[in-house]
Amino acid sequence: xxxxxxxxxxxxxxxxxxxxxxxxxxxxxxxxxxxxxxxxxxxxxxxxxxxxxxxxxxxxxxxxxxxxxxxxxxxxxxxxxxxxxxxxxxxxxxxxxxxxxxxxxxxxxxxxxxxxxxxxxxxxxxxxxxxxxxxxxxxxxxxxxxxxxxxxxxxxxxxxxx
Numbered sequence: 001x002x003x004x005x006x007x008x009x010x011x012x013x014x015x016x017x018x019x020x021x022x023x024x025x026x027x028x029x030x031x032x033x034x035x036x037x038x039x040x041x042x043x044x045x046x047x048x049x050x051x052x053x054x055x056x057x058x059x060x061x062x063x064x065x066x067x068x069x070x071x072x073x074x075x076x077x078x079x080x081x082x083x084x085x086x087x088x089x090x091x092x093x094x095x096x097x098x099x100x101x102x103x104x105x106x107x108x109x110x111x112x113x114x115x116x117x118x119x120x121x122x123x124x125x126x127x128x129x130x131x132x133x134x135x136x137x138x139x140x141x142x143x144x145x146x147x148x149x150x151x152x153x154x155x156x157x158x159x160x161x162x
Contacts, residue, residue: 004127011123015115022108033097050080
C-alpha cells in the first residue's frame with residue numbers, strides 16, 4: 001500500500017510539473033507577443049511628439065509659407081495617420097490574444113483532467129486490483145495451510161478412533 005501511495009505521489013508530481021511547464025510556455029508566448037507588438041504607451045509618446053512637430057510646422061508654414069514646409073506638414077500628417085492605424089492594429093491583436101488566452105487555459109485544464117482520468121482509470125485501478133489479488137492469494141494460502149493442518153488432525157483422530 002505504501003508503494004502504491006508512493007507511485008501515486010510520483011505521478012501527481014509528474015502531472016503537476018507538466019502543468020507548470022504548460023503554464024510557463026503560455027507565459028512566454030504572451031511575453032513574446034507583447035514584445036513583438038510593442039508597448040502602447042510608446043505610441044502615445046510618439047503621437048504627442050508628432051503633434052508638437054505638427055504645431056511647429058504649422059506655425060512655420062503660416063509665417064514662411066514655403067512649399068517645402070507645406071510638404072513637411074503633409075508628411076507629418078501622413079505619419080500621424082499611419083501611427084493611428086498601427087495603434088488600431090496593435091489593439092486588435094492584443095484583444096485577439098486576450099481572447100485566445102482563456103481558450104489555451106481551458107485546453108490546458110482539459111488536458112490535465114484527461115491525464116488525471118486516464119491515470120486514475122489505469123494506473124491506480126491496476127494498483128488496487130493487484131493489491132487485492134495479492135491479499136486474496138495470501139488469504140487463500142493461509143486457508144489452504146489451515147485446511148491441510150485440519151486434514152492432518154482429522155487423519156490423526158481417525159487413526160486414534162479405529
